[in-house]
Amino acid sequence: MTNITTESIPSAESVDSPASVTFADFGLDPRVLKAVGEQGYNTPTPIQTQAIPHVLAGKDLMGAAQTGTGKTAAFVLPMIQKLLPGSSSSASPARHPIRALVLTPTRELAVQVSENAANYSRHTDLRSTVVFGGVDMQSQVALLRGGIEILIATPGRLLDHIGSKTANLSQVEILVLDEADRMLDMGFLPDLQRIINLIPAQRQTLLFSATFSPEIKKLAQSYLRNPVTIEVARQNAAADTVRQVVHMVSSADKQRAVAQIIESRTRQGLSRQCIIFTNSRLGCAKLARALERDGIKAGAIHGDKSQGERTLTLDAFKSGAIEALVATDVAARGLDIPAMPCVINHELPYNAEDFIHRIGRTGRAGSTGDAIALVDDSEKRLLDDIEKLMKRKLQVMPLPELKGGKTADPFFYLPYQAGAAPAGGVQAPAKVADGNPDQPISNPIKKAGITPAKSSVGALLGGMKKKTG
16 A cells, blocks of 8 residues: 655644745756746745645655645646756757646646646747647647647546657656546546556656545545645635635525626726626526626536637626636636636535635745635535534625615725735735736726725636747
């Protein structure tokens, strides 16, 4: 049985203070440090501080960290560093075999990781690309045949390329399983087994997961060798920067409640931007149309949307053309939105752990945020499961009533008004090396005397093969 060495860190305060550690302390190549600096980062997050030295030392690793903690850079940066000695400036595809493979459960997460890899290897000769389903394979085939060292992929599309003999994994040295718990939830275990069987046994394997469930531990025992285990946050806990509120609302009144919440936030001087989660594709599309009729600029992303449609919707959300992004759990992970101000659960998820991932879209990277759940009487059992998992009771509050142009409850959402810090002294948003630089959203509210809180989202751009020459 696999032995697991645990280095458990219950909170960020238990590691070295941010001022005491910099990326330069890891011994990274100057070209990598230059790229990190160009992204505006100098201080590593706790998961980066703990994981990078072990990855550089060649150890297998299991990393558990809340979403938004910087875990992508925790494996991308040392991965690039380890591949550099074998990098080549040659144009020959044979000099650029696939040496590192990152598997992710969703297209959105694959794109996010790919962008990190492209950004941090930009001053090196390493090439990277991303492949996922829902789009034509031919452009991906051309990139793979041209030679790349770092491949980010979703399991199904990677197997398509393996079947077409456009992806060869015989020289992979580093395997990363990102959001491994989600891959298991989505039924990817048979695909993972097929892929891993094609990779040399003498490799370094890194597994990252939001939780260490029994299934994840079993997966680690099968594919990792004496891994170091790092946990930088309480298991099954939401970030302290997220203020959680429950409103008891009948199912028939939930659409009206969403519009009421957004209007209340607007009148408080807060950003209208939010992600709203639903359980079904049909409900997702229906809610987006209803919000549009209420004068709220809304868009929907779910599994029935093509990759092109999803990308256009996310770009519109990023630019502020869409205020409310209605989504199924396809978007619960993989969306890199460092300063998302608000998440609304229109329906509670059937799996309590999915609630953690949904609300993890807000309160990221030191930012503060609101997580609002609309709960019908029929969902009380699901709420009990969530509270049991989180080991805490969630605050139940009445919906904000709009009377005379003002909210009846002036304290509603007060901790996150523009310029105010929540209880506990959370500081202003700080960048981390997981994702993209903050990018302000243009989202003016056409009401006199109201200045909404600034919000920013990370760009979701496709990882492109690095140009040579």
